[in-house]
Amino acid sequence: MSADPKNPASLEAYWMPFTANRQFKAKPRMVARASGMYYETPEGRKILDGTAGLWCVNAGHGRREITRAVADQLEVMDYAPAFQIGHPAAFELANTLVRIAPAGLDHVFFTNSGSESVDTALKIALAYHRARGDASRVRLLGRERGYHGVGFGGISVGGMVANRKAWPTAMIPGVDHLAHTHDIKRNAFTRGLPAHGVELADDLERLVALHDASTIAAVIVEPIAGSTGVVLPPRGYLKRLREICDKHGILLIFDEVITGFGRTGAAFAAQEFGVTPDMITCAKGLTNGAIPMGAVLASKKIYDAFMQGPPGAIELFHGYTYSAHPAACAAALATLDIYEREKLLTRAKEIGPAFEKAVHELRGMPHVIDIRSYGLVAGIELAPVAGSPGARAFPIYQQCFERGLLIRTTGDTIALSPALIIEPKHLDELFGVLGQTLRDNA
Numbered sequence: 001m002s003a004d005p006k007n008p009a010s011l012e013a014y015w016m017p018f019t020a021n022r023q024f025k026a027k028p029r030m031v032a033r034a035s036g037m038y039y040e041t042p043e044g045r046k047i048l049d050g051t052a053g054l055w056c057v058n059a060g061h062g063r064r065e066i067t068r069a070v071a072d073q074l075e076v077m078d079y080a081p082a083f084q085i086g087h088p089a090a091f092e093l094a095n096t097l098v099r100i101a102p103a104g105l106d107h108v109f110f111t112n113s114g115s116e117s118v119d120t121a122l123k124i125a126l127a128y129h130r131a132r133g134d135a136s137r138v139r140l141l142g143r144e145r146g147y148h149g150v151g152f153g154g155i156s157v158g159g160m161v162a163n164r165k166a167w168p169t170a171m172i173p174g175v176d177h178l179a180h181t182h183d184i185k186r187n188a189f190t191r192g193l194p195a196h197g198v199e200l201a202d203d204l205e206r207l208v209a210l211h212d213a214s215t216i217a218a219v220i221v222e223p224i225a226g227s228t229g230v231v232l233p234p235r236g237y238l239k240r241l242r243e244i245c246d247k248h249g250i251l252l253i254f255d256e257v258i259t260g261f262g263r264t265g266a267a268f269a270a271q272e273f274g275v276t277p278d279m280i281t282c283a284k285g286l287t288n289g290a291i292p293m294g295a296v297l298a299s300k301k302i303y304d305a306f307m308q309g310p311p312g313a314i315e316l317f318h319g320y321t322y323s324a325h326p327a328a329c330a331a332a333l334a335t336l337d338i339y340e341r342e343k344l345l346t347r348a349k350e351i352g353p354a355f356e357k358a359v360h361e362l363r364g365m366p367h368v369i370d371i372r373s374y375g376l377v378a379g380i381e382l383a384p385v386a387g388s389p390g391a392r393a394f395p396i397y398q399q400c401f402e403r404g405l406l407i408r409t410t411g412d413t414i415a416l417s418p419a420l421i422i423e424p425k426h427l428d429e430l431f432g433v434l435g436q437t438l439r440d441n442a
């Protein structure tokens with residue numbers, strides 16, 4: 001049976017992720033084609049993509065170079081075993097990634113998603129300390145309001161209650177959380193990084209005092225927390241986290257699944273904010289969303305710690321059937337080539353000021369209580385309806401879609417993350433529709 005939006009039975013079998021299934025199936029929102037900055041519905045209605053799909057289509061939709069590279073690769077070789085066998089594109093991609101990564105992050109472990117990248121990085125952190133003979137470092141620290149995907153590792157270090165509450169006994173043990181940095185009282189409507197909150201990094205010292213550094217393996221944070229409503233790091237916060245980690249021998253992991261590949265105006269937020277972690281997790285923009293793929297970038301110090309055992313011994317008992325899948329490698333190489341040729345990794349620096357100006361012009365619109373933006377990502381926080389989280393923002397999401405604009409809402413924050421190819425005319429269209437919809441929901 002093919003999908004027919006007018007026939008609910010035809011939509012029943014597909015259990016949709018992070019979606020209100022019954023609500024959706026009663027009134028579906030479908031897209032069938034995509035090109036450049038736009039989706040198109042099955043009936044041919046154009047929808048401006050204000051979110052680069054799900055923060056991933058950074059070079060815009062329908063890039064022929066990627067399509068061709070994937071098709072060519074599949075013609076030549078569809079699959080190669082990931083374990084004990086190599087293929088050239090995997091090594092070339094790792095080399096290319098290392099070239100654009102922060103200096104010092106010079107090894108790459110491939111995965112198939114952001115969630116897998118996070119769980120991989122956490123496992124590497126634990127195994128790293130063990131390999132160095134420091135096996136008491138077993139604690140992993142995340143942060144409140146963090147999102148690190150949906151694996152058991154990711155939800156354990158994550159800090160979003162809805163993603164955790166159904167699995168309270170399934171969390172990995174020994175995890176604790178830093179305080180979040182969301183502070184509207186002091187930082188509302190600031191442009192660029194918020195001025196207040198560097199001292200929140202000292203919460204790591206509190207956890208060290210509580211647990212002792214000798215038990216802590218790693219801290220994982222998103223440089224900009226995306227899924228919890230675009231929460232920016234206070235000025236100096238990430239640098240201080242780095243200093244405290246160094247002082248106590250704790251690894252620092254940046255989850256750059258959203259901030260990677262040009263979102264902030266540099267290849268990675270680590271470079272934009274001038275702080276180098278020990279590992280970076282990434283996915284999404286790595287292949288422009290065309291083929292699932294993720295990666296963990298790790299320092300030489302970490303890689304070398306594993307390269308100690310007897311020759312012939314597998315150093316890390318971890319990996320996926322589809323790690324460095326040939327089609328994904330081809331997609332990623334073509335994507336990185338586009339980013340480089342079209343200078344997209346720094347494009348957010350050029351268009352960012354116009355984006356920031358336009359988003360801050362929403363200040364004063366009904367229910368808008370904060371606006372946060374950096375590079376080409378923005379959060380517009382709305383005052384919640386008492387006792388009904390999400391009820392303010394979701395109708396705006398629905399109405400925007402009906403009016404030809406795809407935004408994203410998380411709780412009562414509207415999140416925008418357009419493709420890096422966005423032009424001023426798209427900004428006019430995006431903020432025209434969004435502004436009108438906010439006004440209509442006074």
Ligand SMILES: Cc1ncc(COP(=O)(O)O)c(C=O)c1O
Binds near residue numbers: 118147150227255
């Ligand atoms: C920061 C962060 N980490 C991890 C993930 C999980 O990625 P995936 O959905 O590809 O598993 C996401 C997804 O949005 C993310 O934003």
